[in-house]
Amino acid sequence: MSQTHIRFDWAIKKLFRNKANHVVLEGFLSELLGKQIKIQSILESESNQQTEDDKLNRVDIVAENDQGELILIEVQNSTEQDYFHRMLYGTAKLITDFLEKGEPYGKVKKVYSVNVVYFSLGQGADYIYKGKLEFRGLHLEDKLKPSINQEKLFKIKEIYEIYPEYYVIKVNNFNDVAKNTLDEWVYFLKKSQIKEEFTAQGLTEAKENLLVDSLSEEERANYLRYMENRRYERSIIEGSRSEGRLEGRLEGRLEGLEEGREKGIKEGMEQGKQQEKINIARALKQKGSDFDTIAEVTGLTKEEIEEL
8 A cells, every 4th residue: 555755856855955865866867867877966056045935836856976967856736937048047057156267168057957846847748858069060961969079088978967957747638547666756746645556766765754744743743734734825826727717718709799780780781782783784784784784883703793
């Protein structure tokens, strides 16, 4: 039977800074990035320092692995239209913050941006997206690669290894079916539960270290308050969305009625004009006017006049 565990964002705020819990975070990052991650240290920045304000919609943490690479992990709970831009800003700031003044550009640190979002970000039905930079020829469509000297100097095989890589996990898109170990982590991110059969790296330790029941009485009270704030915020957001959809439908109906009224008036006027032409043409025809004259006066075609 699965047990309720501490939410991932709360763990980032309160638990993952503890070295004893690094193994949990290392497991998640290893499964996601597809390589073994060993956390050397958790770094502090203006954006990821702890705060007493539990109503923040996002939390983040910066980790440095034993290769000197930086991993920025962010959890965003509510809609933020410019979130893609903030992802870019976050990686750019890390790069500049950790490049000492006067150091050569070759010392730029590799940055991974890991984003766990609980809202509909952009358009896309998948639940995990990866973004990395490649250069393609406009004419030959070949891929630009580092030179042999650059490969040796910077220890890379591909140019994208220098640039930031982005991961977006759209938690709400997950269908709750864990088909592999990475899915097991996404299941945990969505439900805060770990099934007994899960074998993903880090989840074994998370089963013990991230249990709500393992918190002290004070920590549990703070956590429950945090979760209540999350539910309250979601309720406000959903209420606003429902109200907006209702207003949108009502406005659409009113616009439809007005549009229908205007369309009816326009069609009526057009039909009136056409009928007027027909009446004139019929009168001219009865007086013996030829087809060319009737057509010139009314604008009707010869076929329309013959049918009168």
